[in-house]
Amino acid sequence: MDILFEFLRSTGFALMADAPEHLLMIIIGLVFITLGIVKHYEPLLLVPIGMGVVVGNIPVMSNMSLTVYDSARVVLENGEIVIKPGSVLSYLYFGVAQGIFPPLIFLGIGAMTDFSTMLSNPRLVLLGAAAQIGVFLTFLGALWMGFADTEAGSIGIIGGADGPTAIFLSTQLAPHLLGAIAIAAYSYMALVPVIQPPIMKLLTTREERLIRMAPPRNVSKRERIIFPVAAFLICAMIAPASLVLIGMLFFGNLMKECGVTERLANTARHALIDIVTILLGFCVGASTKADTFLKADSLLIFALGAVSFAIATAGGVLFAKFMNLFLKDKINPLIGAAGVSAVPDSARVVQMVGQAEDPNNHLLMHAMAPNVAGVIGSAVAAGVLWSVLAK
Amino acid sequence: MSVLANSAETISRFNLQNIIDARGYAIAITGMSIVFVALSLISLFLALLPRMLRVLSKVFPEPASQPAAPPLARVRAGDDEIVAAIGAALHRHHGGP
Numbered sequence: 188m189d190i191l192f193e194f195l196r197s198t199g200f201a202l203m204a205d206a207p208e209h210l211l212m213i214i215i216g217l218v219f220i221t222l223g224i225v226k227h228y229e230p231l232l233l234v235p236i237g238m239g240v241v242v243g244n245i246p247v248m249s250n251m252s253l254t255v256y257d258s259a260r261v262v263l264e265n266g267e268i269v270i271k272p273g274s275v276l277s278y279l280y281f282g283v284a285q286g287i288f289p290p291l292i293f294l295g296i297g298a299m300t301d302f303s304t305m306l307s308n309p310r311l312v313l314l315g316a317a318a319q320i321g322v323f324l325t326f327l328g329a330l331w332m333g334f335a336d337t338e339a340g341s342i343g344i345i346g347g348a349d350g351p352t353a354i355f356l357s358t359q360l361a362p363h364l365l366g367a368i369a370i371a372a373y374s375y376m377a378l379v380p381v382i383q384p385p386i387m388k389l390l391t392t393r394e395e396r397l398i399r400m401a402p403p404r405n406v407s408k409r410e411r412i413i414f415p416v417a418a419f420l421i422c423a424m425i426a427p428a429s430l431v432l433i434g435m436l437f438f439g440n441l442m443k444e445c446g447v448t449e450r451l452a453n454t455a456r457h458a459l460i461d462i463v464t465i466l467l468g469f470c471v472g473a474s475t476k477a478d479t480f481l482k483a484d485s486l487l488i489f490a491l492g493a494v495s496f497a498i499a500t501a502g503g504v505l506f507a508k509f510m511n512l513f514l515k516d517k518i519n520p521l522i523g524a525a526g527v528s529a530v531p532d533s534a535r536v537v538q539m540v541g542q543a544e545d546p547n548n549h550l551l552m553h554a555m556a557p558n559v560a561g562v563i564g565s566a567v568a569a570g571v572l573w574s575v576l577a578k
Numbered sequence: 579m580s581v582l583a584n585s586a587e588t589i590s591r592f593n594l595q596n597i598i599d600a601r602g603y604a605i606a607i608t609g610m611s612i613v614f615v616a617l618s619l620i621s622l623f624l625a626l627l628p629r630m631l632r633v634l635s636k637v638f639p640e641p642a643s644q645p646a647a648p649p650l651a652r653v654r655a656g657d658d659e660i661v662a663a664i665g666a667a668l669h670r671h672h673g674g675p
Contacts, residue, residue, distance in 0.1 A: 309624035316617035323606035333591030336600040409631055417627075418620050425616045483588040560617060567616045571609045 202246035208477035209244045216240030216472065222377070229377035232350070232468050236373060239472020243276075255280035255474050280470045283365070286358040288467040289351035290435040295460025296351075296530065296562065297415070297439025298452040305556040306410050307403035310510070311522070315560025317506030318526025319568045321346030321499025325491050326572070332487055337361050340572040342488055345372045346495030347565025348379070348527040354471065355432060356569045360576055366475040367485040371492035373471075379532040382493065383500050384540050387524045390504045395511075396544045398519040400553050408446070415440040422567055428577075429570025433563065499527045503557060525554035528561035 195201060203209055219237030223230035247253045252274040258281075259273040282288040305312060326343030334342060341357035341364060353372035357365045375382065388396075415437035423430040442452040503526030511517050521541050525533045534554035541550040597603060 306624055306627070309621040312617050312621040312624065313614075316614045319613045320610060323610050326609075327597055327602050327606055330597045330600050330602040331592060331594055333588070333593065333596055336602070336605075339600070339602075407628075407631065409634075410627055413627065413631075414624070417623055421619045421623065422616050425619070426612060487588065560620075563620070564613050564617055567613050568609060571612050572605075575605055575609070 197248050199245050199247075202248070206246055206477065208481050209246050211481065212244035212475060212477045213241050216244065219472075229373070231464060232373050233377060235465055235468030236370065236472040239469040240475050241472075242469075243473030243475060244477060252277075254476075255470060256476075276470070276473055279466055280474060282463075282466060283354065283470045283474065284358060284362065286355045286431075288463050289355035290431050291463045292351040292460060292467065293432050293435040293566075294439040295455045295457075295463070297436040297441075298443045298455035299460075300436075300440060300443075300530065300559050300562075301555070302414055302440065302559055303406040303411060304403045304552050305559055306406045306414055308553070308556055310514075311518070311553070311556035312560040313510065314503050314507055314518075314523045314526040314557035315528070315562075315564040316526075317523065318499045318503035318528075318557070318561050319347065319564045320502035321495045321497075321527070322565065322568045322572075324498050325495035328494065329487075329491055332491070334484075334487075335361075337576050337578070338364055340576045341368055342491050343495065344368075344565065344569050344572065345375065345488075345492040346499045346527070347561070347568060348372070348376055348496055348499065348529040348533070349562060349565045350376055351467075352432060352528075352565050352569045354467070356573060359573055363479065364484070364488065366471065366480050367488045368492075369471040370475065371489050373468075374489075375492055375496045376529045376532065379527075379529045380536050380539070382496055383524050383527075383533060383536050386497055386500045387504055387521055387537075387540050390501060391508075391520050393544060395508070395520050396541060397548065398517050399545075399548055400519055400522075400550070401516060403552060408444070411444040412441070412446075415444065418563070422563065422570075426567045426570035426574065428574040429566045432566040432569065436562065436566065496527065500524045500533075503527065503561075519548075519550055519553070522550055522554040522557055525556075525558040526561045526564070528558065528565045530558050530562060531555065533561075534558040 216237045216239070219233045219240060221237075222228045223233035223237060243255060252271075253276070254274060255276045257274040258277040260271050262269050262271055322343045324343075325346045326339050329339035329342040330336065337360040341353070341361040344353045344356045345368060347353065350369065350372045354365065354369050357368045361368075419430075419433055419437040422433045439452070439455050442448045442455060503523030504520050505523070506526075507518050507520035507523030511520065519541065521537050524540075525537050527533050534551055537554035538549065538551040541548045
């Protein structure tokens, strides 16, 4: 009978009574899963993250090694040094905590990205830079709100709309905010089709939205092979801290374009990126703990993330309009919104908004150029913030 | 709940002086400039690349490569009907035997 009572005390029900906030987190997890399945908002991310949140927030006895935070440790027992192994989840979480998974995701993104529209119209690269204004203005906003500089840097990068980069930077600068930042970054990536269109319509006239752009020229194989190597050298020489992310991105792209490593590129863009996405999403979800997550700071991070994303969109659109003042072949300013690096979602949104005005205007291809430039831009921005703020 | 408990305290720390103390403006302006310089250099390089390749191809001519078929032109499984229809149309057009 005693054993039964002891067991009952260790169940989730009994522990939940002491810490009801866990229940709220589990509901948040279930909302994520539902949004992914019913609304199809980035299901590949929200379903793993949602399930992770549910798994990570079941209350457990503190002496049982179960959560992502129960990592291996060295203890002194009876005068002897003993190594206590960590929980299973802590070993999976290692890839998140040490920033290993994000570069692997970048490898896969590189191996699936076709840079040829960017190569055929190099000036569109600048739109990817302009959208990074969201990162730096949010950095200032976060400082104003009283976050420490390292925290502010990690929060700002949410405006890059680039989940892996945001996770990478916050593991380096502000590990304690990782859960909130990762969830915010991925939520806004899922909300691209909701957040961007109103801003794009607000900042452009109907005539501008109707602008048609010349079809991209054919890009030679040599150009496509030389590009990843040269672009890596340029970025890594300017901002060496970005070399892990940028290096993996362009390595993946080189494997895709060189024509002799198709097998490797195939693994990187299918099997590898899928495995890492599963582990990353699940572990990030499982790392959200009610006591660290349900705080005013997390709400501020979500608010800043939304503002950051809106500013980034506006920055890209306005810069495209600015460029049009000097250009003979006008750019459709809608594609500036694709300067945020949510690939390829924001390019799809551009296509959608463009076609709402003119069903025969195909902007998708053109929008992919600032979109992939945005990935490079936010990785460089992350590198700069890391090297300036790392202590 | 903890959210409500510390929200007043959180709002009280909002202050523009924080940005100055952390050299925020300098970091933001420098950061944005570095991003622009990096991407402008990439843009410039890409603009010059076709010209450089034209010179290069005089020294090392590019092996004659057959242009890759656009993916849409490739026949997919399940498109048999379309192929059959195109075949029939061509047949009629050319007035074959």
